[in-house]
Amino acid sequence: MTIPATDIAVPAQVMHLAGGAALTPVWANSIGGLTFRSDDGRFIKWGPHDSEANMRDEGERMRWASRWTRVPEVIAQGQDATHEWLVTVALPGESAAFPRWIAEPASAVRAIGEGLRMLHDALPVDECPWSWSVPTRITKAEARGIRVPHVLRDPPPVDRLVVCHGDACAPNTLLDEDGTPLAHVDLAALGTADRWADIAVASMSTLWNYGPGWEETLIEAYGVAPDRERLAYYRELWNAN
Known part of the structure; x- marks a missing residue:
């Protein structure tokens, strides 16, 4: 993973999920996935479908693990024909x-x-x-x-x-x-x-x-x-x- 340039193009689905909140890119991965932090306290993770580790599984596991340990709270998760996304509450760390x-x-x-x-x-x-x-x-x-x-x-x-x-x-x-x-x-x-x-x-x-x-x-x-x-x-x- 790398920290992307601040002027990176924001995908349309991420703009929709942001709902007008300002976005700052924080991570980019090797398969084209991007993670943004919004100024209203959320992380929006977006990327192409990944056969190895998908965001549906990630959201499900975070909800389970949150009963015993600290992980981000899941707000929303979804996908379309080519991409998937996960929205979580930003933690302070x-x-x-x-x-x-x-x-x-x-x-x-x-x-x-x-x-x-x-x-x-x-x-x-x-x-x-x-x-x-x-x-x-x-x-x-x-x-x-x-x-x-x-x-x-x-x-x-x-x-x-x-x-x-x-x-x-x-x-x-x-x-x-x-x-x-x-x-x-x-x-x-x-x-x-x-x-x-x-x-x-x-x-x-x-x-x-x-x-x-x-x-x-x-x-x-x-x-x-x-x-x-x-x-x-x-x-x-x-x-x-």
Whole structure:
């Protein structure tokens, strides 16, 4: 994801959803999706249909997770023949990948690790209706035409089953002004899985967002010793999908 130019063209559907509110672009993703913040306290997320993570699933999972942890409140969700959109209440925090936190990696990385542990501890496995297990992920990848290497079909035994975020990369943790984990966003893949599925991706994402040297800091902040086998496996699985 990147921060788009302020003069980016606003899609007609986003203008309609804004209803006259002023818009500021905040994110652009690799498939043409855009996220805007309105001056009346909303985020409007818009983009082409995504077979991997759609906004209908995201809205449903956020409504479920909000019973136990802080996530944006869903106002509206919809789609047409080519695009989909999601409107949520803006929370007061900033993404851990915004410029302020990129400049303060020690604070940001620790907060991401602590926030991920808080999420895993808060969400009840027995009440979660979705799976992000290895077989589920491989099945969905193959449905999208991705050939998953045979070696990845034999995962390590589950260490601790939790409700995983499903995309625990650095931008998806919101931090408050003091650098405390505030909330999580982009929950379209949320589901039960080994906690290392999230830890592996979250720690790997520190390389992309803050540069080398921060992976161990995140794992330490989460509160576990690095499990090299599971880290390697779940990173390979992520990259294969």
